[in-house]
Amino acid sequence: MIVGVPKEIKPDEYRVALVPAGAETLTEAGHEVLIESQAGLGTGIADEEYQAAGARIVSQAREVYSQADMIVKVKEPIEAEYSMVRSGQTLFTYFHFAASEALTRAMVGSGAVCIAYETIQTADGTLPLLTPMSEVAGRMAVQEGAKYLERPMEGRGILLSGVPGVAPARVVVLGGGVVGANAAKVAAGFGADVLVLDINLERLRYLDDIMPPNVTTLFSNKHNVRQAIREADLVIGSVLRRGAKAPVLVTREMISTMRKGAVVVDVAVDQGGCFETTRPTTHSAPTYIVDGVVHYCVANMPGAVAGTSTYALTNETLQYVRRLAKDGWRQAAASHTPLKLGLNIAGGKVVFPDIAEQFGLPLTPVDEVLD
Numbered sequence: 001m002i003v004g005v006p007k008e009i010k011p012d013e014y015r016v017a018l019v020p021a022g023a024e025t026l027t028e029a030g031h032e033v034l035i036e037s038q039a040g041l042g043t044g045i046a047d048e049e050y051q052a053a054g055a056r057i058v059s060q061a062r063e064v065y066s067q068a069d070m071i072v073k074v075k076e077p078i079e080a081e082y083s084m085v086r087s088g089q090t091l092f093t094y095f096h097f098a099a100s101e102a103l104t105r106a107m108v109g110s111g112a113v114c115i116a117y118e119t120i121q122t123a124d125g126t127l128p129l130l131t132p133m134s135e136v137a138g139r140m141a142v143q144e145g146a147k148y149l150e151r152p153m154e155g156r157g158i159l160l161s162g163v164p165g166v167a168p169a170r171v172v173v174l175g176g177g178v179v180g181a182n183a184a185k186v187a188a189g190f191g192a193d194v195l196v197l198d199i200n201l202e203r204l205r206y207l208d209d210i211m212p213p214n215v216t217t218l219f220s221n222k223h224n225v226r227q228a229i230r231e232a233d234l235v236i237g238s239v240l241r242r243g244a245k246a247p248v249l250v251t252r253e254m255i256s257t258m259r260k261g262a263v264v265v266d267v268a269v270d271q272g273g274c275f276e277t278t279r280p281t282t283h284s285a286p287t288y289i290v291d292g293v294v295h296y297c298v299a300n301m302p303g304a305v306a307g308t309s310t311y312a313l314t315n316e317t318l319q320y321v322r323r324l325a326k327d328g329w330r331q332a333a334a335s336h337t338p339l340k341l342g343l344n345i346a347g348g349k350v351v352f353p354d355i356a357e358q359f360g361l362p363l364t365p366v367d368e369v370l371d
Contacts, residue, residue, distance in 0.1 A: 003070050004070065075093065075303075104345075123337070128338070154261065160192040160234075169192045170233050175240065191214070245354075248274060252276045269281075279297060
């Protein structure tokens, strides 16, 4: 199989979907790997490193798309790439279709096979290709929140840790999953007063058991969320519905009750966001203000730390790339349930229920496209 890796062109995206070690593994297995020139530059990987691993460097993305049987990316194709996607071609990347009807319809119209990192799921319920980036994003959320709490950034001028005689900041984390747990751990390490809300009591018991004393847990409902964010300096939204639009937990009215200069970081922005006031931002223009509250809603947070996140991601994705390259998407998905769950669109047919429901599109049972 010919596996193609184009350079990411989403604003301020520095990650790359395959590192030289992955290229070497694929070429040794008999596959051809095409890398767009400078695709690894944001991660600090030179073209020569890919060539030494057996990959072939091509000058333009169009060459990658026109020749490759499978495209491996980090982020979803943006409008400039839609026309390059070919019917029957496999695309393997983060899609987050629920956040974009335009992307969904473009991929349906392309006739491509779209396998989404974020909906691949193992037997124990784990989302293995979301986990590494969720770990990065959760830790980054606190780092960015602390920065934007500074007064020059239009925040409250609050130090997360406080100092002797001055109370620490109050950090509220909505969702106790991978993102939330990592955010809570880092915020606690800063010395903040941390509150984690979740609807899963077993998860709250687990977090209560493993977290340091400055982290407390609270069952999530509208009343508790409303009260918690009113007293918060930093709120981190980290809720997730696999492959579906994130639930809106914080309304515009709730935002208006928050302290002026408080900060919200919406890690769920890729799936539409869990704050009613969320709109996607970029690393070059990361924040905006609503009712005096600073909003950080960057849709590709881990892209800013590509030197860490590229390797964390590709450590997980390579096994799936290898399987897809060896068996082809249909056989790989039919024989491997996690990849089957990763199928969202195949040959113009939507096979993922939440996407069909979200945009009023016909749903095709996934087994029909695997026959």
